[in-house]
Amino acid sequence: MKLVLRWFPYGDDSVSLRQIRQIPGVKGVATFLSRVPVGDVWTMDEILHVKNMINSHGLEMEVIESLNIHEDIKKGLSTRDMYIDNYILSMKNLASCGVKCICYNFMPVMDWYRSVLSEYLPDGSYTMAYYHDDAVKLSLSNITSSMMRGSNNFSLPGWEPERFAQMADDIEYYRNVSSSEYFANIKYFLDAVIPVAESLDIDFAVHPDDPPWPLFHLPKVVNCKESISKYLDLVPSKKNGLTLCTGSLAADPANDVADIASTFAAMGKIHFVHLRNIKHVSDKDFYESAHLSSCGDLDMAKIVRCLYENGFDGYIRPDHGRMIWDETGRPGYGLYDRALGAAYISGLWEAVTKNG
Numbered sequence: 560m561k562l563v564l565r566w567f568p569y570g571d572d573s574v575s576l577r578q579i580r581q582i583p584g585v586k587g588v589a590t591f592l593s594r595v596p597v598g599d600v601w602t603m604d605e606i607l608h609v610k611n612m613i614n615s616h617g618l619e620m621e622v623i624e625s626l627n628i629h630e631d632i633k634k635g636l637s638t639r640d641m642y643i644d645n646y647i648l649s650m651k652n653l654a655s656c657g658v659k660c661i662c663y664n665f666m667p668v669m670d671w672y673r674s675v676l677s678e679y680l681p682d683g684s685y686t687m688a689y690y691h692d693d694a695v696k697l698s699l700s701n702i703t704s705s706m707m708r709g710s711n712n713f714s715l716p717g718w719e720p721e722r723f724a725q726m727a728d729d730i731e732y733y734r735n736v737s738s739s740e741y742f743a744n745i746k747y748f749l750d751a752v753i754p755v756a757e758s759l760d761i762d763f764a765v766h767p768d769d770p771p772w773p774l775f776h777l778p779k780v781v782n783c784k785e786s787i788s789k790y791l792d793l794v795p796s797k798k799n800g801l802t803l804c805t806g807s808l809a810a811d812p813a814n815d816v817a818d819i820a821s822t823f824a825a826m827g828k829i830h831f832v833h834l835r836n837i838k839h840v841s842d843k844d845f846y847e848s849a850h851l852s853s854c855g856d857l858d859m860a861k862i863v864r865c866l867y868e869n870g871f872d873g874y875i876r877p878d879h880g881r882m883i884w885d886e887t888g889r890p891g892y893g894l895y896d897r898a899l900g901a902a903y904i905s906g907l908w909e910a911v912t913k914n915g
């Protein structure tokens with residue numbers, strides 16, 4: 560297991576590589592080239608520019624989060640082949656630079672969504688939260704503007720302002736796309752990229768939908784054990800794997816995350832883990848808690864044990880942290896609470912590896 564932290568280059572992060580290097584146990588960062596427009600090739604020059612910066616701080620760049628997929632591929636448009644070719648070129652360049660794992664998602668139109676980016680908790684910290692009734696009542700423009708307002712002037716992954724103009728049209732477009740058509744588009748993409756991942760020895764790790772239920776009637780793809788199996792079976796290969804995001808899946812109380820961890824780790828299909836804890840306030844409402852089991856609904860020790868006992872040997876990162884100790888930064892991605900999460904994960908891992 561290798562512990563990493565998510566980090567955003569180009570001065571778009573309140574947390575420095577120097578600070579990350581000082582978190583015990585953290586070996587590298589999961590990052591992405593946010594200044595390359597989605598669909599363009601990640602050139603060697605651009606990748607090396609970021610990699611050298613990371614390496615010069617004694618950290619590795621073995622995980623990419625995310626190599627995003629152009630909407631034309633998701634929609635299955637005729638232009639998709641060009642974007643898939645670009646994607647494959649980016650994969651090849653990343654492999655040449657030592658990248659071993661690519662995290663991505665196949666959520667249409669938008670990435671993750673929280674209805675509150677800064678909710679006050681009784682201990683004086685601030686966290687992200689999701690209230691379903693509020694989320695379904697809001698118009699798209701209310702949603703995009705509240706995400707922007709709450710971003711503290713950092714980019715929010717998946718909520719790049721340049722996407723906003725197109726979002727309303729895209730949501731309309733998907734009204735006529737059935738789940739089976741959407742899965743056919745996924746398969747078309749995976750048929751092209753998984754053989755390349757195999758030849759490059761790169762692990763491909765799809766991130767679950769977050770939240771795991773439809774918003775704006777958009778198709779959902781990876782939100783429970785069955786849909787994970789369906790997705791991974793589209794192209795059977797060890798390389799076609801999962802980013803086990805515990806908090807995304809656990810938002811649906813019907814999901815048994817420990818069982819999902821055991822099942823897919825035993826198949827060698829979990830390449831990357833986002834260990835996030837959440838606390839439900841009702842079935843579809845929750846906030847993101849501190850990482851400890853005692854702070855949320857997830858049994859983090861059990862999940863880590865299930866991963867270890869089933870042979871998991873990939874990357875783990877602490878996930879969204881609260882804002883504590885008066886820190887300000889990108890919601891979910893400050894330093895202090897994620898560093899506490901990293902130390903906690905290291906402790907859980909040490910316990911499970913030493914005591915069985």
Ligand code: DNO
Pocket residue numbers: 624625662663664670671716717766804833891
């Ligand atoms: C949110 C993240 C997601 C994740 C992507 C992966 O904070 O978990 O943005 O990185 O869905 O493609």
